[in-house]
Amino acid sequence: MDRDAGFRAFVDAHQRPLLRLAYLLTGEAHLAEDLLQSVLVRMIGRWPKLRRVDNLDAYARKTMLNQYISWRRRRSSGEVPSAHPPDRAYTPEDSTVLRIVLRQALMRLTPKQRAVLVLRFYEDRSERDVADLLGCSVGTVKSQAHHALARLRALAPELAPRLPVLDDDPAHSEGARR
Amino acid sequence: MTWLGEQLGRIADEMPEHDLAARAIAVHQRRRRNLVALAAAAVVVVTLVAVTAGVRALPAEPPVAASPPELSTVRIGLIPSVEAAPVYLALMEGYFQEEGLTVEPMMITGAAGAVPQAETGALDLAQTDYTTHFRAYELGRRDFLIVSSLHQAAPGSFAIVVHPESKIRTMADLKGKRVAIPNLMDRGELTVRAALKHAGLSRDDVKLVEVPYPQVAAAIDKGKIAAALLAEPFVTTFQDTGQVRVLENAIPREFENLHTAGIAATAEWVREHPRTLAAFQRALAKAQHLIASDPEQVRGVVPTYTRVERRQAAKVTFGSYPAEPDRGELQRLADLARAHGIIEQPADLGRLLGE
Numbered sequence: 001m002d003r004d005a006g007f008r009a010f011v012d013a014h015q016r017p018l019l020r021l022a023y024l025l026t027g028e029a030h031l032a033e034d035l036l037q038s039v040l041v042r043m044i045g046r047w048p049k050l051r052r053v054d055n056l057d058a059y060a061r062k063t064m065l066n067q068y069i070s071w072r073r074r075r076s077s078g079e080v081p082s083a084h085p086p087d088r089a090y091t092p093e094d095s096t097v098l099r100i101v102l103r104q105a106l107m108r109l110t111p112k113q114r115a116v117l118v119l120r121f122y123e124d125r126s127e128r129d130v131a132d133l134l135g136c137s138v139g140t141v142k143s144q145a146h147h148a149l150a151r152l153r154a155l156a157p158e159l160a161p162r163l164p165v166l167d168d169d170p171a172h173s174e175g176a177r178r
Numbered sequence: 179m180t181w182l183g184e185q186l187g188r189i190a191d192e193m194p195e196h197d198l199a200a201r202a203i204a205v206h207q208r209r210r211r212n213l214v215a216l217a218a219a220a221v222v223v224v225t226l227v228a229v230t231a232g233v234r235a236l237p238a239e240p241p242v243a244a245s246p247p248e249l250s251t252v253r254i255g256l257i258p259s260v261e262a263a264p265v266y267l268a269l270m271e272g273y274f275q276e277e278g279l280t281v282e283p284m285m286i287t288g289a290a291g292a293v294p295q296a297e298t299g300a301l302d303l304a305q306t307d308y309t310t311h312f313r314a315y316e317l318g319r320r321d322f323l324i325v326s327s328l329h330q331a332a333p334g335s336f337a338i339v340v341h342p343e344s345k346i347r348t349m350a351d352l353k354g355k356r357v358a359i360p361n362l363m364d365r366g367e368l369t370v371r372a373a374l375k376h377a378g379l380s381r382d383d384v385k386l387v388e389v390p391y392p393q394v395a396a397a398i399d400k401g402k403i404a405a406a407l408l409a410e411p412f413v414t415t416f417q418d419t420g421q422v423r424v425l426e427n428a429i430p431r432e433f434e435n436l437h438t439a440g441i442a443a444t445a446e447w448v449r450e451h452p453r454t455l456a457a458f459q460r461a462l463a464k465a466q467h468l469i470a471s472d473p474e475q476v477r478g479v480v481p482t483y484t485r486v487e488r489r490q491a492a493k494v495t496f497g498s499y500p501a502e503p504d505r506g507e508l509q510r511l512a513d514l515a516r517a518h519g520i521i522e523q524p525a526d527l528g529r530l531l532g533e
Contacts (some may be wrong), residue, residue, distance in 0.1 A: 004203055008488060009285035011199035023193035024186055032193060040202035041209075099185050162181040 006051070007044050014057050017123075025068050027107045035071070039064045062133055067109045069134075098159065104135065105155040113148035116141055119175045122163065142166070200488060202483035204270055231232060246278050247454035254441070255286040255295060257360070258484050259391060259409035260476065260496040261329035261439035262305060264343045267479045268465035277457035283483070287390035288361035289442075291321065296444055302451075305363035306442040308508060309515050312525040321444045322526070326459055327503045328439035334495035336429060336438070337413045339422035340405045341398050349377035349428050355404035358389035358397060363520055365438060365511075366407045369519045372430045377401035381519075392485075395421035409438075411486040412496040418490050432514070435497065437507045446530070463501040470499065503531060 008033035015036070039060055043050060053059050061086040106114055112134070119130045120141075127145075131138045144165060204298045252274075256262040265283060268274055274281045285302065286292045292304030293314055303325070311322050329335075338357075346355070352374070359366030371381050389397050394406040395416045405425065408416065416422040441462075448455055469475050474497075477491040486494065505527060512525035527533075 004488075007203065008199045011197075012487075015198055016195065019195065019198070020190035020193055024190050029193055033196065033198065037198055037202060037205070040198055040364070041205050044206045095185075099188060102182075102185055103189055117182070119185060121180055121183040122190065124183060164180045164182055177346055 003047050007047050010056055011015065012038060014060060018060060021118065022064060024122060025114060035068055039067060065115055065133055069115065101156045102159055105152050108155055109148050109151055113144050116144040117148045120145055129171060196465065199480050204478055215275035230512065245453055246458045248451045249454045251280045251282060252302045252454060252458060253282045253284055255292040255301045256283045257288065257305050258285055260335060260411055260480055260494060261409065261477045264328060264462055264465040264469060264481050264499050266483050267468065267475055268461045270479055271465065273461035273464045277461045279457050288364055290364055302447060303441050303443050306440050307438060308440055308511055309365040309368050309520060311442055311530060312515055312521050315361050315530060316521050316523055321446060322442050322444050323446060323448050324440050324503050324530050325443050325455060326441040326462055327437060327500045328441060330497045330500055331434060331436050331438045332497035333434040334493060335407055335410045335497050337424045338405055338428040339408050339413065339424050342420055342423040348405060349373050350379060352381050352405055353379060354385050356385045358394060358403045358406035359386050360390055361388055362386060368518055368520050369429060369433050370407055372433060373428050376430050382437055398422060410496055411480055411484055411491065414494045415486050415490050419533055436511055437504055440503055466499045466501040505531065
Protein backbone atom coordinates (compact mmCIF):
# COMPACT_ATOMS: atom_id res chain seq x y z
CA MET A 1 0.00 0.00 0.00
CA ASP A 2 2.90 2.27 0.93
CA ARG A 3 4.38 1.55 -2.45
CA ASP A 4 1.16 2.55 -4.15
CA ALA A 5 0.87 5.74 -2.13
CA GLY A 6 4.41 6.86 -2.99
CA PHE A 7 3.91 6.02 -6.63
CA ARG A 8 0.59 7.79 -6.67
CA ALA A 9 2.04 10.94 -5.19
CA PHE A 10 4.74 10.89 -7.84
CA VAL A 11 2.25 10.45 -10.68
CA ASP A 12 -0.10 13.11 -9.29
CA ALA A 13 2.75 15.59 -9.22
CA HIS A 14 4.29 14.79 -12.60
CA GLN A 15 1.66 13.26 -14.80
CA ARG A 16 0.49 16.46 -16.46
CA PRO A 17 3.81 17.64 -17.90
CA LEU A 18 4.76 14.08 -18.79
CA LEU A 19 1.49 13.49 -20.60
CA ARG A 20 1.87 16.74 -22.51
CA LEU A 21 5.38 15.79 -23.51
CA ALA A 22 4.17 12.37 -24.61
CA TYR A 23 1.45 14.01 -26.70
CA LEU A 24 3.88 16.33 -28.43
CA LEU A 25 6.13 13.39 -29.20
CA THR A 26 3.49 10.99 -30.48
CA GLY A 27 0.97 13.50 -31.83
CA GLU A 28 -1.88 11.24 -30.79
CA ALA A 29 -3.75 11.05 -27.51
CA HIS A 30 -3.99 7.26 -27.32
CA LEU A 31 -0.38 6.72 -28.23
CA ALA A 32 0.63 9.35 -25.71
CA GLU A 33 -1.26 7.57 -22.98
CA ASP A 34 0.17 4.23 -24.01
CA LEU A 35 3.66 5.64 -23.97
CA LEU A 36 3.41 7.19 -20.53
CA GLN A 37 1.47 4.21 -19.26
CA SER A 38 4.22 1.81 -20.28
CA VAL A 39 6.76 3.98 -18.48
CA LEU A 40 4.62 4.13 -15.35
CA VAL A 41 4.00 0.39 -15.29
CA ARG A 42 7.72 -0.13 -15.56
CA MET A 43 8.35 2.33 -12.77
CA ILE A 44 5.89 0.80 -10.35
CA GLY A 45 7.45 -2.59 -11.03
CA ARG A 46 10.78 -1.36 -9.73
CA TRP A 47 9.48 1.25 -7.33
CA PRO A 48 11.38 -0.04 -4.27
CA LYS A 49 14.66 0.37 -6.16
CA LEU A 50 13.67 3.70 -7.63
CA ARG A 51 13.38 5.25 -4.20
CA ARG A 52 17.10 5.72 -4.27
CA VAL A 53 16.93 7.70 -7.51
CA ASP A 54 17.24 11.43 -6.76
CA ASN A 55 15.39 12.86 -9.67
CA LEU A 56 12.47 10.62 -10.50
CA ASP A 57 11.01 13.13 -12.89
CA ALA A 58 14.16 13.07 -15.00
CA TYR A 59 14.19 9.29 -14.76
CA ALA A 60 10.62 9.08 -16.06
CA ARG A 61 11.42 11.50 -18.86
CA LYS A 62 14.54 9.62 -19.90
CA THR A 63 12.74 6.30 -19.90
CA MET A 64 9.92 7.80 -21.90
CA LEU A 65 12.17 9.42 -24.50
CA ASN A 66 14.18 6.27 -24.83
CA GLN A 67 11.12 4.13 -25.20
CA TYR A 68 9.57 6.52 -27.65
CA ILE A 69 12.59 6.70 -29.93
CA SER A 70 13.09 2.94 -30.02
CA TRP A 71 9.33 2.38 -30.26
CA ARG A 72 8.95 4.56 -33.30
CA ARG A 73 12.01 3.07 -34.84
CA ARG A 74 10.58 -0.40 -34.44
CA ARG A 75 7.14 0.25 -35.75
CA SER A 76 7.71 3.29 -37.86
CA SER A 77 5.52 3.00 -40.89
CA GLY A 78 6.20 6.49 -42.09
CA GLU A 79 2.53 7.26 -41.73
CA VAL A 80 1.50 10.86 -41.58
CA PRO A 81 -1.56 11.96 -39.62
CA SER A 82 -4.49 12.62 -41.83
CA ALA A 83 -5.68 15.94 -40.38
CA HIS A 84 -5.36 18.34 -43.26
CA PRO A 85 -5.46 22.07 -42.88
CA PRO A 86 -8.92 23.33 -43.77
CA ASP A 87 -9.56 23.70 -47.47
CA ARG A 88 -10.82 27.25 -47.29
CA ALA A 89 -8.59 30.08 -48.29
CA TYR A 90 -6.75 31.26 -45.23
CA THR A 91 -4.35 33.95 -44.32
CA PRO A 92 -1.10 32.50 -43.10
CA GLU A 93 -1.59 34.76 -40.10
CA ASP A 94 -4.38 32.49 -38.94
CA SER A 95 -2.70 30.92 -35.94
CA THR A 96 -5.02 27.92 -35.81
CA VAL A 97 -4.16 27.03 -39.37
CA LEU A 98 -0.48 27.57 -38.75
CA ARG A 99 -0.72 25.26 -35.79
CA ILE A 100 -2.25 22.53 -37.91
CA VAL A 101 0.51 23.02 -40.47
CA LEU A 102 3.09 22.88 -37.70
CA ARG A 103 1.55 19.74 -36.28
CA GLN A 104 1.67 17.99 -39.59
CA ALA A 105 5.20 19.06 -40.30
CA LEU A 106 6.29 17.92 -36.84
CA MET A 107 4.95 14.44 -37.49
CA ARG A 108 7.19 14.17 -40.51
CA LEU A 109 10.37 14.72 -38.56
CA THR A 110 12.33 11.80 -37.22
CA PRO A 111 11.48 10.89 -33.64
CA LYS A 112 14.78 12.21 -32.39
CA GLN A 113 14.43 15.51 -34.21
CA ARG A 114 10.98 15.95 -32.77
CA ALA A 115 12.19 15.09 -29.29
CA VAL A 116 14.97 17.66 -29.54
CA LEU A 117 12.63 20.42 -30.74
CA VAL A 118 10.05 19.72 -28.06
CA LEU A 119 12.60 19.58 -25.25
CA ARG A 120 14.48 22.65 -26.46
CA PHE A 121 11.61 24.94 -27.37
CA TYR A 122 8.56 23.71 -25.51
CA GLU A 123 10.21 22.62 -22.28
CA ASP A 124 12.79 25.37 -22.76
CA ARG A 125 15.72 23.21 -21.75
CA SER A 126 19.39 23.93 -22.41
CA GLU A 127 21.28 21.90 -24.98
CA ARG A 128 23.20 20.29 -22.13
CA ASP A 129 19.94 19.19 -20.46
CA VAL A 130 18.53 17.82 -23.67
CA ALA A 131 21.73 15.91 -24.32
CA ASP A 132 21.53 14.36 -20.85
CA LEU A 133 17.90 13.37 -21.30
CA LEU A 134 18.47 11.82 -24.69
CA GLY A 135 21.77 10.26 -23.72
CA CYS A 136 23.68 11.87 -26.56
CA SER A 137 26.28 14.59 -26.98
CA VAL A 138 25.61 18.33 -27.07
CA GLY A 139 26.87 18.28 -30.64
CA THR A 140 24.19 15.80 -31.61
CA VAL A 141 21.52 17.96 -30.00
CA LYS A 142 22.78 20.95 -31.97
CA SER A 143 22.86 19.17 -35.28
CA GLN A 144 19.47 17.51 -34.67
CA ALA A 145 17.90 20.86 -33.81
CA HIS A 146 19.42 22.38 -36.90
CA HIS A 147 18.18 19.60 -39.16
CA ALA A 148 14.76 19.64 -37.54
CA LEU A 149 14.27 23.36 -38.08
CA ALA A 150 15.59 23.16 -41.64
CA ARG A 151 13.17 20.37 -42.38
CA LEU A 152 10.27 22.28 -40.86
CA ARG A 153 11.16 25.26 -43.08
CA ALA A 154 11.26 23.02 -46.12
CA LEU A 155 8.01 21.23 -45.28
CA ALA A 156 6.10 24.36 -44.40
CA PRO A 157 7.60 27.53 -45.83
CA GLU A 158 4.83 29.61 -44.27
CA LEU A 159 6.25 28.75 -40.86
CA ALA A 160 9.76 29.83 -41.75
CA PRO A 161 9.61 33.47 -40.59
CA ARG A 162 8.36 32.37 -37.19
CA LEU A 163 10.83 29.63 -36.46
CA PRO A 164 13.72 30.32 -34.14
CA VAL A 165 17.17 30.94 -35.58
CA LEU A 166 19.86 29.10 -33.71
CA ASP A 167 22.86 31.14 -32.60
CA ASP A 168 25.41 28.69 -33.77
CA ASP A 169 23.43 27.53 -36.76
CA PRO A 170 26.09 26.29 -39.17
CA ALA A 171 24.40 28.21 -41.99
CA HIS A 172 24.63 31.36 -39.95
CA SER A 173 28.15 30.99 -38.72
CA GLU A 174 29.08 30.37 -42.31
CA GLY A 175 27.43 33.62 -43.26
CA ALA A 176 29.19 35.37 -40.43
CA ARG A 177 32.52 34.09 -41.56
CA ARG A 178 31.95 35.44 -44.99
CA MET B 179 9.08 32.12 -25.03
CA THR B 180 9.50 31.57 -28.76
CA TRP B 181 6.58 31.30 -31.15
CA LEU B 182 7.45 27.66 -31.64
CA GLY B 183 7.44 26.98 -27.91
CA GLU B 184 4.11 28.72 -27.51
CA GLN B 185 2.49 26.83 -30.37
CA LEU B 186 3.82 23.54 -29.02
CA GLY B 187 2.20 24.45 -25.71
CA ARG B 188 -1.09 25.10 -27.45
CA ILE B 189 -0.87 21.73 -29.19
CA ALA B 190 -0.11 20.05 -25.86
CA ASP B 191 -3.28 21.66 -24.44
CA GLU B 192 -5.28 19.32 -26.65
CA MET B 193 -4.15 16.31 -24.65
CA PRO B 194 -7.02 15.13 -22.46
CA GLU B 195 -6.07 14.23 -18.95
CA HIS B 196 -6.65 10.92 -17.27
CA ASP B 197 -5.51 9.58 -14.00
CA LEU B 198 -2.82 7.20 -15.12
CA ALA B 199 -1.57 6.16 -11.70
CA ALA B 200 -4.56 4.01 -10.87
CA ARG B 201 -4.42 2.36 -14.27
CA ALA B 202 -0.69 1.71 -14.01
CA ILE B 203 -1.16 0.16 -10.59
CA ALA B 204 -4.00 -1.99 -11.89
CA VAL B 205 -1.99 -3.17 -14.90
CA HIS B 206 0.96 -3.93 -12.69
CA GLN B 207 -1.16 -5.95 -10.28
CA ARG B 208 -2.82 -7.82 -13.11
CA ARG B 209 0.55 -8.75 -14.56
CA ARG B 210 1.68 -10.00 -11.21
CA ARG B 211 -1.49 -12.03 -10.82
CA ASN B 212 -0.99 -13.46 -14.29
CA LEU B 213 2.56 -14.37 -13.46
CA VAL B 214 1.44 -16.20 -10.34
CA ALA B 215 -1.32 -17.89 -12.33
CA LEU B 216 1.19 -18.85 -15.01
CA ALA B 217 3.50 -20.36 -12.43
CA ALA B 218 0.56 -22.28 -10.95
CA ALA B 219 -0.49 -23.41 -14.41
CA ALA B 220 3.04 -24.60 -15.12
CA VAL B 221 2.92 -26.74 -11.99
CA VAL B 222 -0.40 -28.21 -13.11
CA VAL B 223 0.94 -28.93 -16.59
CA VAL B 224 4.03 -30.63 -15.25
CA THR B 225 1.86 -32.73 -12.94
CA LEU B 226 -0.55 -33.65 -15.72
CA VAL B 227 2.27 -34.57 -18.07
CA ALA B 228 3.71 -36.78 -15.39
CA VAL B 229 0.35 -38.42 -14.71
CA THR B 230 -0.55 -39.01 -18.34
CA ALA B 231 2.91 -40.15 -19.37
CA GLY B 232 2.54 -43.37 -21.28
CA VAL B 233 -1.17 -42.86 -21.77
CA ARG B 234 -2.24 -42.37 -25.39
CA ALA B 235 -3.09 -38.74 -25.89
CA LEU B 236 -6.65 -38.16 -27.03
CA PRO B 237 -7.01 -36.21 -30.26
CA ALA B 238 -7.50 -32.57 -29.40
CA GLU B 239 -10.87 -31.09 -30.18
CA PRO B 240 -10.69 -28.93 -33.28
CA PRO B 241 -11.02 -25.26 -32.42
CA VAL B 242 -14.45 -23.84 -33.14
CA ALA B 243 -14.17 -21.42 -36.01
CA ALA B 244 -16.48 -18.67 -34.81
CA SER B 245 -17.08 -15.81 -37.19
CA PRO B 246 -15.42 -12.63 -35.98
CA PRO B 247 -17.54 -9.59 -35.11
CA GLU B 248 -18.60 -7.44 -38.08
CA LEU B 249 -16.90 -4.41 -36.57
CA SER B 250 -13.49 -4.38 -35.00
CA THR B 251 -13.99 -0.98 -33.39
CA VAL B 252 -17.05 0.04 -31.40
CA ARG B 253 -17.60 3.62 -30.29
CA ILE B 254 -19.67 3.94 -27.16
CA GLY B 255 -20.95 7.14 -25.59
CA LEU B 256 -20.65 7.08 -21.82
CA ILE B 257 -21.42 9.46 -18.97
CA PRO B 258 -18.34 9.58 -16.71
CA SER B 259 -20.04 8.43 -13.50
CA VAL B 260 -20.01 5.19 -11.49
CA GLU B 261 -22.73 3.89 -13.78
CA ALA B 262 -20.29 3.28 -16.64
CA ALA B 263 -17.81 1.31 -14.50
CA PRO B 264 -18.39 -2.14 -16.08
CA VAL B 265 -17.45 -0.86 -19.54
CA TYR B 266 -14.16 0.55 -18.27
CA LEU B 267 -13.51 -2.56 -16.20
CA ALA B 268 -14.02 -4.73 -19.28
CA LEU B 269 -11.58 -2.46 -21.12
CA MET B 270 -9.01 -2.65 -18.35
CA GLU B 271 -9.27 -6.40 -18.00
CA GLY B 272 -9.00 -6.86 -21.75
CA TYR B 273 -12.40 -8.57 -22.03
CA PHE B 274 -13.32 -6.71 -25.21
CA GLN B 275 -9.97 -7.55 -26.71
CA GLU B 276 -10.56 -11.22 -26.01
CA GLU B 277 -13.71 -10.88 -28.10
CA GLY B 278 -11.80 -9.24 -30.93
CA LEU B 279 -13.24 -5.80 -30.22
CA THR B 280 -11.61 -2.44 -29.75
CA VAL B 281 -14.01 -0.36 -27.70
CA GLU B 282 -13.57 3.39 -27.76
CA PRO B 283 -15.39 5.22 -25.00
CA MET B 284 -16.52 8.74 -25.90
CA MET B 285 -17.67 11.07 -23.19
CA ILE B 286 -21.26 12.31 -23.36
CA THR B 287 -22.93 14.70 -20.94
CA GLY B 288 -26.29 12.98 -20.91
CA ALA B 289 -28.32 10.33 -22.67
CA ALA B 290 -30.19 12.91 -24.76
CA GLY B 291 -27.02 14.11 -26.45
CA ALA B 292 -26.21 10.60 -27.57
CA VAL B 293 -29.54 10.00 -29.32
CA PRO B 294 -28.71 12.04 -32.45
CA GLN B 295 -25.14 10.74 -32.41
CA ALA B 296 -26.37 7.16 -32.50
CA GLU B 297 -28.85 8.06 -35.25
CA THR B 298 -26.14 9.52 -37.47
CA GLY B 299 -23.77 6.66 -36.72
CA ALA B 300 -21.23 8.80 -34.87
CA LEU B 301 -21.73 6.38 -32.00
CA ASP B 302 -22.41 2.64 -32.22
CA LEU B 303 -23.71 2.30 -28.70
CA ALA B 304 -24.67 4.82 -26.06
CA GLN B 305 -25.43 4.87 -22.39
CA THR B 306 -29.08 5.56 -21.71
CA ASP B 307 -30.99 6.46 -18.58
CA TYR B 308 -33.95 4.59 -20.17
CA THR B 309 -36.24 7.58 -19.48
CA THR B 310 -34.71 9.50 -22.39
CA HIS B 311 -35.50 6.60 -24.69
CA PHE B 312 -39.06 6.22 -23.38
CA ARG B 313 -39.48 9.86 -24.28
CA ALA B 314 -37.65 9.65 -27.62
CA TYR B 315 -39.96 6.78 -28.52
CA GLU B 316 -43.01 8.87 -27.69
CA LEU B 317 -41.65 11.67 -29.86
CA GLY B 318 -41.54 9.29 -32.81
CA ARG B 319 -37.87 8.33 -32.68
CA ARG B 320 -38.61 4.66 -32.49
CA ASP B 321 -35.55 3.17 -34.05
CA PHE B 322 -33.89 2.36 -30.72
CA LEU B 323 -33.33 -0.80 -28.75
CA ILE B 324 -32.06 -1.29 -25.23
CA VAL B 325 -29.32 -3.89 -25.55
CA SER B 326 -27.65 -4.06 -22.14
CA SER B 327 -28.08 -3.00 -18.56
CA LEU B 328 -25.40 -1.07 -16.70
CA HIS B 329 -26.33 0.09 -13.22
CA GLN B 330 -28.97 -0.19 -10.56
CA ALA B 331 -28.77 2.61 -7.99
CA ALA B 332 -28.37 2.21 -4.25
CA PRO B 333 -29.27 4.83 -1.63
CA GLY B 334 -26.62 7.53 -1.98
CA SER B 335 -25.47 6.86 -5.51
CA PHE B 336 -27.39 9.99 -6.53
CA ALA B 337 -27.97 13.13 -4.50
CA ILE B 338 -29.32 16.63 -4.77
CA VAL B 339 -26.62 19.07 -3.70
CA VAL B 340 -26.37 22.76 -2.85
CA HIS B 341 -23.60 25.22 -1.96
CA PRO B 342 -22.11 24.30 1.44
CA GLU B 343 -23.00 27.72 2.85
CA SER B 344 -26.41 27.90 1.25
CA LYS B 345 -29.43 28.45 3.50
CA ILE B 346 -31.32 25.79 1.58
CA ARG B 347 -32.07 22.88 3.91
CA THR B 348 -34.99 21.11 2.27
CA MET B 349 -36.43 20.68 -1.20
CA ALA B 350 -39.13 23.19 -0.28
CA ASP B 351 -36.43 25.89 0.05
CA LEU B 352 -35.69 25.48 -3.65
CA LYS B 353 -38.83 27.40 -4.65
CA GLY B 354 -37.98 29.91 -7.36
CA LYS B 355 -34.37 28.67 -7.60
CA ARG B 356 -32.37 27.28 -10.51
CA VAL B 357 -31.87 23.53 -10.29
CA ALA B 358 -29.54 21.61 -12.62
CA ILE B 359 -29.91 18.19 -14.22
CA PRO B 360 -27.82 16.65 -17.03
CA ASN B 361 -30.59 16.89 -19.66
CA LEU B 362 -34.15 18.15 -19.55
CA MET B 363 -36.81 15.43 -19.51
CA ASP B 364 -34.29 12.76 -18.54
CA ARG B 365 -34.25 10.56 -15.45
CA GLY B 366 -32.63 13.46 -13.61
CA GLU B 367 -35.64 15.63 -14.29
CA LEU B 368 -37.92 12.77 -13.31
CA THR B 369 -36.09 12.44 -9.99
CA VAL B 370 -36.17 16.18 -9.32
CA ARG B 371 -39.86 16.37 -10.24
CA ALA B 372 -40.64 13.58 -7.78
CA ALA B 373 -38.50 15.19 -5.06
CA LEU B 374 -40.29 18.51 -5.58
CA LYS B 375 -43.67 16.82 -5.45
CA HIS B 376 -42.72 15.19 -2.16
CA ALA B 377 -41.98 18.64 -0.80
CA GLY B 378 -45.31 19.97 -2.03
CA LEU B 379 -43.85 21.79 -5.03
CA SER B 380 -44.17 21.23 -8.76
CA ARG B 381 -41.74 21.40 -11.64
CA ASP B 382 -42.82 24.97 -12.40
CA ASP B 383 -41.84 26.17 -8.93
CA VAL B 384 -38.17 25.92 -9.91
CA LYS B 385 -36.20 26.71 -13.05
CA LEU B 386 -34.64 23.54 -14.42
CA VAL B 387 -31.38 24.01 -16.34
CA GLU B 388 -28.96 21.61 -17.99
CA VAL B 389 -25.49 21.28 -16.46
CA PRO B 390 -23.28 18.19 -16.98
CA TYR B 391 -22.15 16.52 -13.74
CA PRO B 392 -18.47 17.51 -13.97
CA GLN B 393 -19.41 21.21 -14.18
CA VAL B 394 -21.85 21.29 -11.29
CA ALA B 395 -19.40 22.41 -8.58
CA ALA B 396 -18.21 25.37 -10.67
CA ALA B 397 -21.78 26.37 -11.55
CA ILE B 398 -22.83 26.26 -7.88
CA ASP B 399 -19.73 28.17 -6.88
CA LYS B 400 -20.44 30.94 -9.39
CA GLY B 401 -24.04 31.11 -8.26
CA LYS B 402 -25.38 30.08 -11.67
CA ILE B 403 -27.49 27.39 -10.03
CA ALA B 404 -28.75 26.87 -6.50
CA ALA B 405 -28.89 23.09 -6.57
CA ALA B 406 -28.15 20.14 -8.81
CA LEU B 407 -28.77 16.46 -9.16
CA LEU B 408 -25.44 14.62 -9.02
CA ALA B 409 -24.33 11.05 -9.53
CA GLU B 410 -21.41 9.37 -7.85
CA PRO B 411 -18.43 9.79 -7.86
CA PHE B 412 -19.20 13.50 -8.17
CA VAL B 413 -21.23 13.52 -4.94
CA THR B 414 -18.20 12.27 -3.01
CA THR B 415 -15.51 14.32 -4.77
CA PHE B 416 -17.35 17.63 -4.63
CA GLN B 417 -18.19 17.04 -0.97
CA ASP B 418 -14.62 16.08 -0.25
CA THR B 419 -13.34 19.34 -1.74
CA GLY B 420 -15.95 21.28 0.21
CA GLN B 421 -17.73 22.50 -2.90
CA VAL B 422 -21.18 21.08 -2.24
CA ARG B 423 -23.43 19.88 0.56
CA VAL B 424 -25.95 17.06 0.12
CA LEU B 425 -29.57 17.91 0.73
CA GLU B 426 -30.60 15.14 3.10
CA ASN B 427 -33.70 13.05 2.44
CA ALA B 428 -34.38 14.87 -0.81
CA ILE B 429 -34.63 11.92 -3.16
CA PRO B 430 -37.83 9.92 -2.68
CA ARG B 431 -37.47 6.36 -1.47
CA GLU B 432 -38.86 4.74 -4.60
CA PHE B 433 -36.04 6.31 -6.61
CA GLU B 434 -33.22 4.99 -4.49
CA ASN B 435 -32.79 1.64 -6.20
CA LEU B 436 -33.95 2.39 -9.71
CA HIS B 437 -32.25 0.92 -12.71
CA THR B 438 -30.52 4.10 -13.77
CA ALA B 439 -28.41 3.16 -16.76
CA GLY B 440 -28.32 0.78 -19.67
CA ILE B 441 -26.98 0.76 -23.19
CA ALA B 442 -28.98 1.55 -26.32
CA ALA B 443 -28.33 1.19 -30.03
CA THR B 444 -30.41 1.85 -33.10
CA ALA B 445 -32.44 -1.15 -34.29
CA GLU B 446 -30.69 -0.86 -37.62
CA TRP B 447 -27.26 -1.10 -36.01
CA VAL B 448 -28.38 -4.15 -34.04
CA ARG B 449 -29.70 -5.80 -37.21
CA GLU B 450 -26.48 -5.22 -39.09
CA HIS B 451 -24.05 -6.16 -36.32
CA PRO B 452 -25.43 -9.16 -34.44
CA ARG B 453 -22.02 -10.72 -33.77
CA THR B 454 -20.47 -7.40 -32.71
CA LEU B 455 -23.31 -6.84 -30.27
CA ALA B 456 -23.10 -10.38 -28.89
CA ALA B 457 -19.34 -10.03 -28.42
CA PHE B 458 -19.80 -6.69 -26.68
CA GLN B 459 -22.53 -8.08 -24.43
CA ARG B 460 -20.43 -11.11 -23.46
CA ALA B 461 -17.43 -8.97 -22.52
CA LEU B 462 -19.58 -6.50 -20.59
CA ALA B 463 -21.40 -9.30 -18.73
CA LYS B 464 -18.05 -10.76 -17.77
CA ALA B 465 -17.06 -7.45 -16.17
CA GLN B 466 -20.45 -7.27 -14.44
CA HIS B 467 -19.97 -10.74 -13.02
CA LEU B 468 -16.53 -9.76 -11.83
CA ILE B 469 -18.06 -6.78 -10.02
CA ALA B 470 -20.79 -8.98 -8.55
CA SER B 471 -18.15 -11.24 -7.03
CA ASP B 472 -15.86 -8.37 -6.02
CA PRO B 473 -17.59 -4.97 -5.85
CA GLU B 474 -14.31 -3.29 -4.86
CA GLN B 475 -13.31 -3.57 -8.52
CA VAL B 476 -15.50 -0.52 -9.08
CA ARG B 477 -13.36 1.58 -6.73
CA GLY B 478 -10.30 0.45 -8.64
CA VAL B 479 -11.60 1.42 -12.04
CA VAL B 480 -13.53 4.65 -11.37
CA PRO B 481 -10.33 6.71 -10.86
CA THR B 482 -9.15 5.63 -14.31
CA TYR B 483 -11.88 7.57 -16.12
CA THR B 484 -13.01 10.26 -13.71
CA ARG B 485 -11.06 12.80 -11.71
CA VAL B 486 -11.80 11.06 -8.44
CA GLU B 487 -8.73 10.28 -6.37
CA ARG B 488 -8.11 6.85 -5.00
CA ARG B 489 -8.56 8.08 -1.47
CA GLN B 490 -11.97 9.50 -2.44
CA ALA B 491 -12.91 6.40 -4.41
CA ALA B 492 -12.93 4.49 -1.12
CA LYS B 493 -15.93 6.56 -0.05
CA VAL B 494 -17.92 6.48 -3.26
CA THR B 495 -21.38 4.89 -3.14
CA PHE B 496 -22.49 2.75 -6.03
CA GLY B 497 -25.24 0.26 -6.62
CA SER B 498 -25.10 -3.02 -8.45
CA TYR B 499 -24.44 -3.86 -12.08
CA PRO B 500 -27.03 -6.28 -13.41
CA ALA B 501 -26.08 -7.65 -16.82
CA GLU B 502 -29.61 -8.03 -18.17
CA PRO B 503 -32.25 -5.32 -18.49
CA ASP B 504 -34.90 -6.07 -15.88
CA ARG B 505 -38.33 -5.79 -17.48
CA GLY B 506 -40.17 -5.40 -14.18
CA GLU B 507 -37.87 -2.64 -13.00
CA LEU B 508 -38.04 -0.83 -16.34
CA GLN B 509 -41.81 -1.01 -16.14
CA ARG B 510 -41.65 0.58 -12.70
CA LEU B 511 -39.41 3.34 -14.09
CA ALA B 512 -41.73 3.89 -17.06
CA ASP B 513 -44.71 4.11 -14.71
CA LEU B 514 -42.91 6.71 -12.61
CA ALA B 515 -42.01 8.66 -15.76
CA ARG B 516 -45.65 8.65 -16.77
CA ALA B 517 -46.91 9.52 -13.29
CA HIS B 518 -44.65 12.57 -13.24
CA GLY B 519 -45.49 13.70 -16.75
CA ILE B 520 -42.21 12.94 -18.53
CA ILE B 521 -44.10 10.69 -20.94
CA GLU B 522 -47.79 10.67 -21.66
CA GLN B 523 -48.46 7.18 -23.02
CA PRO B 524 -47.48 3.87 -21.43
CA ALA B 525 -44.01 2.97 -22.71
CA ASP B 526 -43.82 0.13 -25.25
CA LEU B 527 -41.23 -1.88 -23.35
CA GLY B 528 -41.61 -4.95 -25.53
CA ARG B 529 -40.50 -3.01 -28.54
CA LEU B 530 -37.72 -1.14 -26.77
CA LEU B 531 -36.30 -4.41 -25.49
CA GLY B 532 -36.63 -5.99 -28.92
CA GLU B 533 -38.94 -8.73 -27.67
